[in-house]
Amino acid sequence: MARLEPIKTDTMAQGTKPFRRRVFYIPGYDPIHPRRYRELYRKESADQAAISGYDITLQPKTTKGPYGWRVQGTVNGHKAQAEIEVLVWSDIVRDSMSNSIPATYAQLVRTAWAYIGSGALFRLMRLRKGPVIAALYPIVFLLGQLALACAVGWGFGRLVAAVTHPALIAVGLIPIPFILRWFKARDNKVFAYYLMHDYAFSARWNGANPPALEARMAEFATIIRAALDTECDEVLVVGHSSGAHLGVSILSDMIRAGLPAGHPPLAFLSLGQVVPMVSFLPGATRLRGDLAYLSVRDELTWVDVTAPGDGCAFALCDPVAVTGVAPPGQRWPLVLSAAFTQTLSPERWKALRWRFFRLHFQYLCAFDRPGDYDYFQITAGPQTLAARYASRAPSKSRILSPVNRYTSTA
16 A cells, blocks of 8 residues: 655745644535534544554634534644535435435336336446445345335235235235335335335436536536635645536536636545445536636646445545546546555454445545545644645556446536
């Protein structure tokens, strides 16, 4: 596993002046309050600091704007401070999650047709089977629940008909909704409904963004753009899971509109991206165009980090290349592996390897055998993303095959 070279002072804030960073975190499809990310950061940063031998502390945010917190970090004697803000779209996520069981099964049919009917599913399988299995999981699981409920209902109806009258076999329909509600009430253990809503969100619009999300992304672009007018040493946008492809479009819109002269370095860190799940759909022309556009820009640094151990992400798949829109002179992203099997000890890996949802968040957590990826040094350390990976070659295992059927960008 490649290790970081010692920090060079010409990439740091000089003297006693700390390195100043603005961080904007874009979550994936998550209905939870953003305080969850603050608590995760608090706990995991303390663990990583103890392992790696640096100092990091959290403080309440004192400024207006999106929900967030302040961080003070000291790495190898170099100080840094960061304002971390969460760009929230959880309300849009909650609105998309129907409470109706029949509506969820209707989503299942539409989503399956969107991916199977378009041929996207079969092309996605040529990249990584893990995230495709993750996409099929809620379909199979929900159909299994329905089949079991119907089987119980059929048996109950047969029993009632046998001891009363044959016409009363119809009472077998009565227990079915109760059984399905029982399953749904325990979905926090299996995430079948949650994942179904997640994949249905993109499938419903055939890869395009719904109007409410487009409006929110425009707000995010305004917030990030304003940070480029402040005195800081880096503006870092972090997109996790579905937040990665939102970040691609937000940053593309910002650059097209024009950035302020002499702005601080702009960086984009995409983590655990699932871009092909959207960009392979016929209607994702906006995203495909933004991928092609952002991949050649010199206004920013874009680093994409995934890991083969994350079964929910398209690990080491260059999102631009596999989508089939890589233009001549493509610069970004720099595709790197978090290499969970190397950066987590055998004991830690054994404890996590079957916790798929937890592994999808490992990028935001501590590693007990850290390599050159450290989320907390990236977000709260005294070095820009560009400087940190200036001499880093892309992963040799990255996937570049353009297997997407739909490559139109307009």
